[in-house]
Amino acid sequence: MLAKGIELLTDARTEGRAVPAFTTYTLESTRAICEAAERTGLPAMIAAGSSSFRGAGREGLAAAALAAAEAARVPVGVHLDHSTDPDEIAACIELGYTSVMIDGSRLPFDENVELTRAVVERAHAHGVWVEGELGGLAGDEDSSSDAVAGDLTDPRQAAEFVDRTGVDALAAAVGTVHGFTAVPVHVDFERLRAIVAAVDVPFVLHGASGLDDDELAATAAAGVAKVNVNAELRRAYLEALRDALDGGGDDVPRLQGRAIAAMADVAEAKLRVLAGRR
Ligand code: 13P
DSSP states (O other), X not given: OBOOSTHHHHHHHHTTOOEEEEEOOSHHHHHHHHHHHHHHTOOEEEEOOSTTHHHHOHHHHHHHHHHHHHHOSSOEEEEEEEEOOHHHHHHHHHXXXXXXXXXXXXXXXXXXXXXXXXXHHHHHTTTOEEEEEXXXXXXXXSSOOOOOOOSOOOHHHHHHHHHHHOOSEEEEOSSOOSSOOSSOOOOOHHHHHHHHHHOSSOEEEOOOXXXXXXXXXXXXXXXXXXXXXXXXXXXHHHHHHHHHHHTTOOOHHHHHHHHHHHHHHHHHHHHHHHTTOO
16 A cells, blocks of 8 residues: 555654665566565555656656555555655655655755755645755765765754754765665764754665665664665666576566566565564
């Protein structure tokens, strides 16, 4: 079922879980995310956009994600990830997204506050919750660039940001980066705990690919409510297709099935770790 409302995250916190948000690019990844959620009986989120729209297009990707979430036997949210464009956000709200992210993290603080506050006002009028970001996360959302973490978020500024914007969930820089890195990155747990304590909204961790299971489980234990995963699912997809193609197959549904199975296994493992059910 389509999970509306911030309860998706607040209920997870009450139960000591974090909800994974997996990036989708294709019908296959959308299906894999829902399969994993159903297999585990745990809520999940499909992060459909905004960079994914570059490939599959907004309407098609969104329609598939929304239909798959509606049909799922467990709560599944459909989320707009990393949008910098209020018009795109408005379009996704219109399409039926259950949450959106406004990423003003590259703007000066006061401009980020202004932009985020305006989006919050508009989204709340439609019953849609909003994730804001403070402290830019390094790396590319769609390809691994061996990024290194930049400046990390100041907990006091995070509290001011939440207060002034009215965001429902906060993403902040605590050491992770988007994509895989040659040298593993780690979470600054002291900073993470300080931000979780300083703000009264759910914390969102971006850039979770590459963290090992113990570290990932520790983020949920430290109070993280939502964890974004992309690169590990992307790798599973590409490797499954590559293996199948190397085998010389041209049976497309069979290739799709192998890709879905590979991604669903990765998503299932993340769901279990973040729910403390390894
Ligand atoms: P990874 O690609 O490192 O999993 O990051 C995903 C992400 O944060 C999407 O917003």
